[in-house]
Amino acid sequence: ALLDDDGLRHVLAATTDHRAFYDALGAVPFEDGRDPSSVLARKAYLRADREPWGPHLRDALSATQKLLRVVGAFARTDPKSLLGRSAAVDLHTVGGPVHPDESLTCGTCAWRHDSSRSVGRSRCRKHPGVRIDASMRACVRWEAVFDCQDCGACCREAYTAVEVKRTEPVVTRYPDLVVREGKYLHLRRAGERCAALEGGRTPAEQYTCRIYDDRPSTCREFALASPNCLDARRAVGLSR
Ligand code: SF4
Ligand code: SF4
DSSP, X not given: OTTXXXXXXXXXXXXXXXXXXXXXXXXXXXXXXXOHHHHHHHHHHXXXXXXXXXXXXXXXXXXXXXXXXXXHGGGTTOXXXXXXXXXXXXXXXXXXXXXXXXXOBGGGSTTEEEOSSSTTOEEETTEEEEEEOTTSBOBTTOOOOOOGGGTOGGGTTTOSOOEEOTTSHHHHHOGGGEEEETTEEEEOEETTEETTEEEOSSTTSOEEETTGGGOOHHHHTOOTTSHXXXXXXXXXXXXX
């Protein structure tokens, strides 16, 4: 997936015993959903994007892509050439390859949002500096619209504390859930999860919040498909 972002998947393929596994991966290597191996792979992908090595890795891959476009143009017509196959990959406006499913568009992606600056224009949460259009063919990082009950990321290990204001109903209605540390109040944790979060113990089971109607403002203000939502989903390996 890291190589896919720059259209380098074929030319920088894994070798030795790992090659068969690599070649067997689908067109979009991270499957959607909460499959445990996909979750682990997305977490590794997130780490590869972090300091100190992330920026250098991205620069190196981007430079390799530019080189490949020049060199690979000479081999485009040779079906056996890895260089040619990589150079033939169509790139999206955002830089990476287009999605293999031609029917998908940015308009159906969970991360497209209306530009706050220009009416009728779109932006992408995953590529904040780039203008996109809802009618564009999707890139390889397309994701179907999801809902919080399949995710729960912000209520589990993506964050470690949920602050509570003293005046919020949860303080009196659910005192067992509120931890006091001096003047600071926060919701109790159950391992890596908020103690009010239920479900999600198997990939098929949905998450629910048992105090949903009385949840603190910290939770109410957390918006679906916002930048924080993307960070949270990346942290738990649900988005890349
Ligand atoms: S992540 Fe989604 S909205 Fe962004 S460019 Fe890719 S398909 Fe379009
Ligand atoms: S707001 Fe985003 S991170 Fe939180 S549960 Fe909903 S989809 Fe997941």
